[in-house]
Amino acid sequence: MKSMECTVTDGKKQIVVQPAAMTVFLQNKMVEAYDAKGSVYYLVFFKNEYLTTWKAESLRRRSFLEKACKYGVVYQSPHPFIREVLSSQTSYHKRSLSQLRGKFQGQHTTQETALMLTFFDAFVSKKELFKEIQSFYYQHRRSGQLFLGYRIIRLLQDFTPKHSWVKQMANDMEFSSFKDLYQRSAPELWEKDPIYMEKAHFYARKNSENTTRLLQFLKEEKRWAEAFSLMVDLISRYNAEAYYKELLQWLKLYYDKEEQLAVLEDLYDRAPSIKRLQEDLLEMYLTENKLENALILIKRHHLALEGKNEAALENMLATMDLHTGSIPLDELSTYIVPLYETQPQKAEKILQKCVHQLLSDRTIQDIMNWLAPVREKYQSSPTVKQMDKMKKLREDPDKQRELGEMLYEFNQLDQAIECFSWEMELNTTDPEPVRWLSKIYLDLGKEAESKAYQDLYRKMQKANA
Known part of the structure; x- marks a missing residue:
């Protein structure tokens, strides 16, 4: 994003x-x-x-x-x-803070205003804020509104719990009946003091009943960022997978595919062990053609591919270009290794394609080094065996025709031409290298060159007849 x-x-x-x-x-x-x-x-x-x-x-x-x-x-x-x-x-x-005071008083209760003032103690003197909040208590006290005054005391217990005045007022006997309501977390407090109940339920959110009630409250207030954050917190902090399904449903209602992916990636960073999340992320990476992300996820969690995911990965790998730089080429072989554990045939097809592309601009020795993670665990891989054989043939000048045939199988036509040209010079009476050269030039669309070798091939056949 x-x-x-x-x-x-x-x-x-x-x-x-x-x-x-x-x-x-x-x-x-x-x-x-x-x-x-x-x-x-x-x-x-x-x-x-x-x-x-x-x-x-x-x-x-x-x-x-x-x-x-x-x-x-x-x-x-x-x-x-x-x-x-x-x-x-x-x-x-x-x-400014003075401008906010005027805004607060016209639109909010004194308790809400007091709460909002506490947000600014990183920037403003706590002493100044305390006096302002304390004044709300005295305002209610003068009006005989004891419960509203006690709500301010409860808020100050969070804000300045060690303040002697706060300690004294919190233990005042005339507030004992109110104090009992809070100690019991009485249900009627959702009407009388929702600020306190939201806080109390948040800190007791490991209890599923508290979480259910708190989520209901946040949804009623249409505070979606807070509701989603509560689910994210429960999933990541307490590994509460039960909320993952609900979060996913809400995300699909509110956000497009790119935004959903961004939320799930953030959640994965917080809680990478959730299996369902791994699978959903993989599906989204494959749907959005994010091959590198998909391969990293497959490697990290040894994920198996099934159904449409398998088809999507196959399609991406069939069209990928290792030379664009979008794929972590040097690490790609390590991502392929886990696939051999679950889908060896699929892994072999991927490996074959990679080697096809790599041969165009890397030496056989470079590719041998690149294949090391696969060879270490799966020496029986046909691709690994082919490359081992090609390495031996490369070092033997008498085996260039065989090497050329293998390079042709890998669609490395320019390198195959070099091998057959060497073989043609080495064995001047053998028409077979000439036949191959005619075939390869035709594949390359070079019809004139192909015809010249085809004519030479016929002459050599007649001479050997």
Whole structure:
């Protein structure tokens, strides 16, 4: 997939940035991007909503961003999930924290606003953010909204768990009934405090019931990047293959073939041992004519080819050109070796084709070296035996006609001409090399040369009669 660019607007200045990675963690998405000078920017999102862009002069440690990278899912650009979040057609306005406060208050609850403020502790003083969030608690306290105030306390327990004020308030007896709700993870909290329940279920996602409920919640909110990332996390971190089938179904609904392949390649990098994923990737590589990727996968996992996959590989190998540089030629023989374990006839056909092409511009000794991995395990290979025989014939000047016949079988007509010409000079009365030369020149479309040798062949036959 091609990399993308997007535009950040800072006042009257427009900055073109290129996304490098995106981290998805709970309700946050953070896109790391670079401008032409190498400066780092972070585009910050709350759920599906863009908030602001922050230029990273330096990053504070033990921040939300650091936690997100540790517990969330990080995607490298280009990745379809990043394109799901960003658009090259949109200009992303850089807002200050004070501008964000006004935006938050008009569109979000105080709890959501407090949560969004925690996203910025890598860039802004934690003390400043704490005071702002603390003010929401006092606002609810003055209004007698104890539960709303307690939701802010719960959020601060994550943000500044060691703060003495937070510890004191969390243990205040007037919140004991609310505290019991959270300790029991009561179902009604999905209505009363979905932010907390999403977090609690995420951290307990190894439990299938929690995962099912969390996925349902994310789908209800149409937060597809988060839903897909949860599945990716479960598959890669816990080897939960059960979610692979569901992820695949969703990918086929939302993305084209190229994007599906990009997602599966990323997933394979995280969880290469999943058999179904290996097989699906192989099928896609063969469908998309990605021979090198297919051969690497076959070698790495000793994959067997069946049905349409077998036919697709055969077709690709029948039309491949080893001289284009798109195939890792020096390693190709090592990719063929595993095929001998599952499909020796198929492997032999591939090997034969490779040798056919290699003979046009490589010496027999070069090809012998190239065949070493195959010879090491499968000395009985007919192609290996042919090449061993050709090497011996090459070293024997009295066997050039036999070598020429073998080269002809490999369609190496120019080299065969050299052999038969040598044989013709060595045995001036033997018409057989002349007959071969006439045949080969005809195959090459050189009718005049072919006719000249054909005439000479007839004269020699009459002279020997």
